Structure formats: C-alpha cells, structure tokens
Amino acid sequence: MNVIKQMSLAMLTGLLLLSCGNKEDKKKESFSYEKQAEEPQKQVEDGVANLVISGDDLMKFDKTELRVKAGDKVKLTLRHIGKLDKNVMGHNFVVLKKGVDLVAFGIKAASARDTDYIPADAAGDIIAHTKLIGGGETTSIEFEAPESGEYEFLCSFPGHYAMMRGKLIVE
Numbered sequence: 205m206n207v208i209k210q211m212s213l214a215m216l217t218g219l220l221l222l223s224c225g226n227k228e229d230k231k232k233e234s235f236s237y238e239k240q241a242e243e244p245q246k247q248v249e250d251g252v253a254n255l256v257i258s259g260d261d262l263m264k265f266d267k268t269e270l271r272v273k274a275g276d277k278v279k280l281t282l283r284h285i286g287k288l289d290k291n292v293m294g295h296n297f298v299v300l301k302k303g304v305d306l307v308a309f310g311i312k313a314a315s316a317r318d319t320d321y322i323p324a325d326a327a328g329d330i331i332a333h334t335k336l337i338g339g340g341e342t343t344s345i346e347f348e349a350p351e352s353g354e355y356e357f358l359c360s361f362p363g364h365y366a367m368m369r370g371k372l373i374v375e
C-alpha cells in the first residue's frame with residue numbers, strides 16, 4: 205500500500221509540474237506575439253522611420269496619432285484597405301505646416317479636383333503628401349521630419365477631413 209501511495213503521489217507531482225511548465229510556455233508565447241504586433245508602429249531601419257497608416261471604405265484612418273523624431277528620415281506608407289474606387293472613396297495623406305487651418309485647407313482642397321485635391325498653390329501649406337489612391341492600392345512617400353512639435357494631417361478628398369485627420373507628433 206505504501207509503495208502505491210508513494211508512486212501515485214510522485215505521478216501527481218509530476219503532472220502538476222508538467223501543467224505548470226505548459227502555462228509558462230503559453231505565457232512566453234503570447235508575450236512575444238504582443239511584442240510583434242506593436243513593432244510596426246515605430247520601426248526604424250537604416251535610419252529611416254517607417255510609418256504605416258491605412259484608410260478604409262468607412263472614411264477612416266486606422267490611426268489618429270503618428271510619432272517620429274525631429275530630423276528623422278520618414279517613410280510613410282498609405283494603404284487603402286477598402287474596395288471603393290478613388291473617385292468615390294479616394295484617400296491621400298497630407299501633413300500640414302504649423303499654423304495652417306485644417307478646415308480651411310480641407311475646403312480649399314475640395315475644389316482642386318484636377319490636381320487630385322492638392323491645390324496648385326498649396327506648397328506653402330504642406331510639409332508632405334501622398335498621391336490619391338483607391339481601394340486595394342498602396343503608396344509611399346519619404347520626407348524629413350520637421351522640427352519638434354505637433355502637425356496636423358488629413359485626407360484632402362472632399363469632406364474627408366472631418367473624419368480622416370490626426371496629429372503627427374515630432375519629438
């Protein structure tokens with residue numbers, strides 16, 4: 205009897221250790237998944253800060269805040285993850301200079317259809333902008349991050365500035 209008791213106790217202890225070990229493995233796994241998911245936000249490779257922002261068919265950007273460091277070379281990629289044509293649900297990404305009124309710019313841009321809603325005389329208002337894209341398309345631009353501060357960005361397709369806007373924070 206005593207031997208059997210000891211054996212079953214040993215087995216039980218073994219099982220407990222095993223299940224504890226499993227739990228730790230799972231913890232480690234989910235931790236590394238989380239880390240991977242965060243990385244695309246702020247990837248710096250070869251001195252270039254990679255930013256990615258998506259627009260959809262519901263007239264929304266997936267981010268309202270982007271961060272870079274002053275003087276960084278920035279590669280910004282805009283993805284349109286929707287399906288609608290650019291004439292219906294076009295998206296671009298426009299970063300405005302400090303002091304430029306976003307609403308006033310949005311209204312002015314709406315009438316610049318021939319130049320994809322980037323007014324011909326807007327060079328003084330804009331730090332950088334992508335081209336206009338439709339569903340399924342992707343485009344990238346590179347620019348140098350300006351001096352530290354907060355800069356507003358928007359999609360200048362008519363009416364989109366009301367929903368598709370955010371801040372580029374330069375640290």
Ligand code: CO
Nearest residue numbers: 294295359364
């Ligand atoms: Co848009």
